[in-house]
Amino acid sequence: MDYVILDGQILDRNKAKVDIEDRGYQFGDGIYEVIRVYNSTFFTADEHLTRLFQSAEKIGMTLPYTLEELKNLLASLVKRNNINDGTIYLQFSRGVAARQHHYPDKDVKPAFTAYTKEIERPKDKLKKGVHAKLVEDVRWLRCDIKSLNLLGNIMAKQEASEAGCFEAILHRGSTVTEGSSSNMFIVKDGIIKTHPATNLILNGITRRVIMDICKEQNITIKEEEFNIEELLAADEIFLASTTSEVMPIVKVIGESFETEEPGEITRKLQAGFEKKIALQCGE
Known part of the structure; x- marks a missing residue:
């Protein structure tokens, strides 16, 4: 069974649904990272996640996690999916809100998704x-x-x-x-x-x-x-x-x-x- 993260919860991929008014879907209003996994271990995870937080700051988005909280959650997903050599993709959109070009109210929380993929080295x-x-x-x-x-x-x-x-x-x-x-x-x-x-x-x-x-x-x-x-x-x-x-x-x-x-x-x-x-x- 393949598991993913949706807003902080690890779920069966088939049960994870994203709202049609997610700003990532409608505007590309969000950020992402791809982290490499070798031998079931992250490579340069801190550097990737630091850049993620920097990207968030540049677009005026506040992520609802610390770097360590996020890394631990991602590590749990890698373990759950038994990834040996592969990647983990994660993204934050600005969240779900009625479609308008300017940023939504501050009470709209960023939407977080992540999934893993087994990939051999080229x-x-x-x-x-x-x-x-x-x-x-x-x-x-x-x-x-x-x-x-x-x-x-x-x-x-x-x-x-x-x-x-x-x-x-x-x-x-x-x-x-x-x-x-x-x-x-x-x-x-x-x-x-x-x-x-x-x-x-x-x-x-x-x-x-x-x-x-x-x-x-x-x-x-x-x-x-x-x-x-x-x-x-x-x-x-x-x-x-x-x-x-x-x-x-x-x-x-x-x-x-x-x-x-x-x-x-x-x-x-x-x-x-x-x-x-x-x-x-x-x-």
Whole structure:
């Protein structure tokens, strides 16, 4: 039996119902996180939940839990569903209220849902690398908020998928920002570049882990804007996300970038990421 969380209660999935006037459903008025589970143990849960609370603050939403209360509840759901390697998805909408564009009265409580999914690690793709496609970044200007408003991301991902690609590399004009569901990195002459953590990207948790690994391994990483020309002239390109980990990009279709195999720096970061998983989750 599959269990989910609905407003703090763990229920049989078939018994969980969401109100049609939930603002998440009608407006995308809410926030979310996806936390990775390895060996039945959360990976970087505190970092994800801290970002959740930060997103809530940015949109004027007060969550009815402390971080520890929320983490304990999510851990109970992982245990109940016997998840070994997978994810837990959680979201808060602003709640259920009569449809109006401005925020409802303060007595309307946020609606909380969560569910788990068993997902194997993408080991074959991590070894061989993936293809990507350049797509214009048409999203709103508050990409630092992990909100439910993902239509721009979805359209970009669909365009990449239709081209047979794993990910879309987004760009505003000539400036590369991030992926449709990941952060982007390039390597040139042993130096890594990634877009600064401004309002134009989501400051990914895996992105932050990579920053830590670079510091530990004395690899130079710069939070600097880079353009399409630099991307295509890079020695290595890789993306990072909760479910994709440190994923090499070996070809940008329709463009000049293509490598025979993932590069040395990417491999070093993958090895460092494996150690982080083992340290936190015992693998």
